[in-house]
Structure formats: structure tokens, C-alpha cells
Amino acid sequence: MNRGLLIVLSGPSGVGKGTVCSALRGKQPELIYSVSATTRPPREGERDGVNYFFKSREQFQDMIRNDALLEYAEYVGNFYGTPRDFVEKTLDEGKDIILEIEVQGALKVKEKFPEGVFIFLLPPSLGELKQRIVGRGTESQATIEHRLSVAVEEMNLLYHYDYAVVNDDVDSACARIGAIMTAEHCKRERFLHELFQELNDLTPAQNARER
Ligand SMILES: Nc1ncnc2c1ncn2[C@@H]1O[C@H](COP(=O)(O)OP(=O)(O)OP(=O)(O)O)[C@@H](O)[C@H]1O
Numbered sequence: 001m002n003r004g005l006l007i008v009l010s011g012p013s014g015v016g017k018g019t020v021c022s023a024l025r026g027k028q029p030e031l032i033y034s035v036s037a038t039t040r041p042p043r044e045g046e047r048d049g050v051n052y053f054f055k056s057r058e059q060f061q062d063m064i065r066n067d068a069l070l071e072y073a074e075y076v077g078n079f080y081g082t083p084r085d086f087v088e089k090t091l092d093e094g095k096d097i098i099l100e101i102e103v104q105g106a107l108k109v110k111e112k113f114p115e116g117v118f119i120f121l122l123p124p125s126l127g128e129l130k131q132r133i134v135g136r137g138t139e140s141q142a143t144i145e146h147r148l149s150v151a152v153e154e155m156n157l158l159y160h161y162d163y164a165v166v167n168d169d170v171d172s173a174c175a176r177i178g179a180i181m182t183a184e185h186c187k188r189e190r191f192l193h194e195l196f197q198e199l200n201d202l203t204p205a206q207n208a209r210e211r
Pocket residue numbers: 011012013014015016017018019020132133135136167168169170
């Protein structure tokens with residue numbers, strides 16, 4: 001059995017990671033979502049264990065001490081982290097898992113899982129990015145400004161990623177991510193590795209005879 005794909009979807013605040021991720025899961029119900037832990041208080045409608053595991057700072061520090069997080073980062077005054085065991089277990093079961101996380105955390109995942117698929121979601125423009133954060137209406141003016149300034153720094157790290165996908169339209173962005181996943185699955189087909197191994201094992205003389 002092939003190991004599942006570890007897909008990391010990252011990008012600046014408000015670009016639409018959450019929106020695209022949930023649309024993608026709607027189209028690909030077999031895709032597993034990694035629920036993060038955070039010290040951020042829940043927004044209206046958010047549920048513990050569904051959107052996030054909501055933790056106190058002490059509980060989050062315990063998770064760090066117990067090495068329970070694959071990565072974590074402090075982002076605009078709160079901590080966010082990816083529970084490690086769930087990711088490992090899902091990959092071992094041969095299932096694909098998607099992490100929707102900010103850029104510092106994504107780079108830490110890349111150190112541990114260079115074979116992951118790292119996708120950076122881009123806004124069609126900076127003006128549209130601002131519109132989206134403001135339009136969501138979940139943050140104070142100060143937090144919006146902070147998130148926007150971090151967004152510009154985050155976009156400078158785009159070159160660490162395998163793919164850039166523009167979120168101009170949610171369905172189009174999902175289709176592009178779906179195409180990336182299909183291509184990555186094709187590259188990792190076990191039989192291809194076995195075939196390459198067999199070809200490598202043939203000596204030049206054997207190669208000549210086979211021809
Ligand atoms: N393609 C799109 N066109 C127009 N609006 C969009 C598009 N994608 C997302 N949005 C809107 O932009 C806002 C921000 O989206 P979302 O919350 O998914 O962003 P995010 O990247 O997950 O943000 P954060 O990192 O802050 O959690 C939402 O109001 C969402 O409805």
C-alpha cells in the first residue's frame with residue numbers, strides 16, 4: 001500500500017484557505033482534514049474538535065512538552081499546532097490528509113516531511129485580500145491590520161512551496177488542487193518505483209541483450 005499524501009495548504013490570512021479546503025473536502029470526501037489545536041478563542045459557530053481543538057495556553061504548552069505536535073507557531077498573538085499522531089496514523093493507513101496552516105508552521109512540516117505536497121494559495125490581488133479579511137467580519141480593525149502586514153511577509157516565502165494556486169474562484173482553485181493531487185499520486189505509484197528498480201538492476205550487458 002502506498003502511504004497517503006501529506007498536503008499542506010498555506011497562504012496569507014483571508015486568502016480563502018478555509019473556504020477552499022472545505023469545498024475540496026465536499027468534492028473529495030475521502031480526503032482527511034487535520035484538526036489543529038489553538039489557543040485562539042472560538043469564533044461564533046466554531047465547534048471544539050471540528051474547527052479546532054480549543055486549548056488554554058497551559059494545555060497547549062503541555063502538548064508542546066509531550067511532543068504531541070508535529071509543528072506549532074505563534075500567529076498574531078495565539079498559538080496554533082498540528083496534532084502529530086493523527087497525521088502519522090492517517091498516512092500509515094494510506095489515506096491523504098490536508099493541513100491548512102500558516103507559513104512558519106508549513107516550513108517546519110517541510111523539514112520533517114520533505115515528500116509532502118506544499119501548496120501556496122494566492123489572492124488575485126492585495127486589494128482583494130484586504131476585502132476578504134474585512135468582509136469576513138470576524139476580526140477587530142487592529143487584528144485585520146496585523147494580519148495584513150503578516151500577509152505581505154508570508155507571500156515573500158512563496159518560493160519554498162511546490163505549487164502556487166490563485167484563489168480567484170473557489171471551484172477553479174479546488175480543480176487546480178485536485179489536478180495537483182492526481183499528478184502527485186501518479187508520481188508515487190509503487191509499480192513505477194519497482195519498474196525503475198528493475199531497470200537499474202539490469203547491467204548494461206543485460207540491457208543490450210534485452211534489446
Ligand atoms: N474565491 C473567493 N472569492 C471571493 N471570496 C472568497 C473566495 N474564497 C474565500 N472567500 C471569502 O474570503 C473570506 C476569507 O476566507 P477564509 O476564512 O476561508 O480565509 P482563510 O485563508 O482561511 O483565513 P484565515 O487564515 O484568517 O483563517 C471569507 O469571507 C470567504 O467567504
